[in-house]
Amino acid sequence: MFNKHNLKKIALFALLAGSFAACKKDPADPDDHDHDDHGKEFKYVRVLVSDESSAKLTQIDPFAAAITSYDGKFPLANLYATASGRYAAVLYGANNLVEVFDTGLQSHEDHVDVANNPKWAAITASGIKPTHFKSDGAESLIFNDGDGTLSVGNEADFNTAGARFTTVNAGLLPHHGAMAQFGNGTYAVTVAAAQGASPTRVKVINKTGAQVHASTLETGAIHGNATDGSNAVFGAFTNSANTAGGALVVRQTGEQRMIPNPDGFGAFRLGTILYAKSAKKFIGYAATKGAYMIDLVNNRMTTIYSGTDAIQCKTDYAGKNLFVLSLDGKLRIYDLSSGALKKEGQAIGATPAADTYKPVLEATARYAYVAVPSAGEVHQIDLENFSNVIKHKVSARPVRLAVLGFENSESHDH
Numbered sequence: 001m002f003n004k005h006n007l008k009k010i011a012l013f014a015l016l017a018g019s020f021a022a023c024k025k026d027p028a029d030p031d032d033h034d035h036d037d038h039g040k041e042f043k044y045v046r047v048l049v050s051d052e053s054s055a056k057l058t059q060i061d062p063f064a065a066a067i068t069s070y071d072g073k074f075p076l077a078n079l080y081a082t083a084s085g086r087y088a089a090v091l092y093g094a095n096n097l098v099e100v101f102d103t104g105l106q107s108h109e110d111h112v113d114v115a116n117n118p119k120w121a122a123i124t125a126s127g128i129k130p131t132h133f134k135s136d137g138a139e140s141l142i143f144n145d146g147d148g149t150l151s152v153g154n155e156a157d158f159n160t161a162g163a164r165f166t167t168v169n170a171g172l173l174p175h176h177g178a179m180a181q182f183g184n185g186t187y188a189v190t191v192a193a194a195q196g197a198s199p200t201r202v203k204v205i206n207k208t209g210a211q212v213h214a215s216t217l218e219t220g221a222i223h224g225n226a227t228d229g230s231n232a233v234f235g236a237f238t239n240s241a242n243t244a245g246g247a248l249v250v251r252q253t254g255e256q257r258m259i260p261n262p263d264g265f266g267a268f269r270l271g272t273i274l275y276a277k278s279a280k281k282f283i284g285y286a287a288t289k290g291a292y293m294i295d296l297v298n299n300r301m302t303t304i305y306s307g308t309d310a311i312q313c314k315t316d317y318a319g320k321n322l323f324v325l326s327l328d329g330k331l332r333i334y335d336l337s338s339g340a341l342k343k344e345g346q347a348i349g350a351t352p353a354a355d356t357y358k359p360v361l362e363a364t365a366r367y368a369y370v371a372v373p374s375a376g377e378v379h380q381i382d383l384e385n386f387s388n389v390i391k392h393k394v395s396a397r398p399v400r401l402a403v404l405g406f407e408n409s410e411s412h413d414h
Helices: 004-023
Strands: 045-051 054-059 066-071 078-081 087-092 099-103 105-107 112-114 121-126 131-136 139-144 149-156 164-166 177-180 185-191 201-205 211-214 221-226 231-237 245-251 255-261 270-278 281-286 292-293 300-305 312-317 321-324 330-336 339-348 358-363 367-372 378-382 390-391 398-405
Touching: 004 255, 045 078, 078 398, 087 139, 087 398, 121 149, 131 177, 131 398, 139 177, 177 221, 185 221, 201 245, 231 270, 231 281, 255 300, 270 312, 270 321, 281 312, 292 312, 292 321, 300 321, 300 330, 312 358, 321 358, 358 398, 367 398, 378 398
Parallel strands: 221 270
Antiparallel strands: 045 054, 045 398, 054 066, 078 087, 087 099, 099 121, 105 112, 131 139, 139 149, 149 164, 177 185, 185 201, 201 211, 221 231, 231 245, 245 255, 270 281, 281 292, 292 300, 312 321, 321 330, 330 339, 358 367, 367 378, 378 390
């Protein structure tokens, strides 16, 4: 028989069970946080911007609508978020210098700590013409076009006074190269037959630069790559005449193969390769040909967007969706699990095709960020309603953009 004491115990148990269920969130779901304000960006997302003519970097804190400037070394810095989300590599390619910017944000999966105020980290690199950047885990990797070396840095050293990236010399001739990090600690690197020539081969090296797997396949000119940790995919022409293209797939075990471009593609190469982490998909992009899914299982490419007017093609921060921005100012969002178009609409004004520096794009789960050089602004576009736009005045000519931090609004004290 139930009495009042039993009923109180049952009620207390139900309350505790409900509280436990409410706290048991999936940290992988960026929209599943108790303290998010859904009319805003996540609290710990940051946007870093560099300028065409000014050496200053600008950090936008979208949640707080705060803008802060920092003195960099040179204008036209290329910006890349590290895999951890905390840091940005700042590459001054023409000036043979790399610096690192520290947001001070540190993720603990279910919450984010503020380890320090935003600042320049201590580490630098001085390879000749640093151009390509990749990051995996705590490791950052740079390909130096001017001398064919790699620069490697670990985040444990980033705030150590006087720290430098270490140099890996794999005996490569100077060229406009690319590289990928594998999960087993090796690297895939492009190889050019002559100094300054386009690379036409890829080999696998270890962290000292020694060859682990030789190239087994010669292609036409190679440009752009991405990796899932086991496979590195490079955009390439299929022969020295550069009359047809495809994707060169290099496995960390050394096997190499080509996936041809779709039939009727013509004498084009997908010069940018992306890997969408959450969707586990590779995408190839060329401005005049559009965006294509690269299917490693079935060895084929399928069309995502086939327009000739795309000026930006990016995955969102989590790697779930693909964003394509075209000259007419339209933004298209594709679900990468299926390749289907989810949403399209006018996001910014039209861009003249002749502009040297066109708008650049990054996105989170909630907003697209477009740096508009002609306006001196970054437009924060609501993905639910493209007409809801917050315009951040950042600098005279913003031309580079990176999203940093975490799609999380939980702090340690919640």
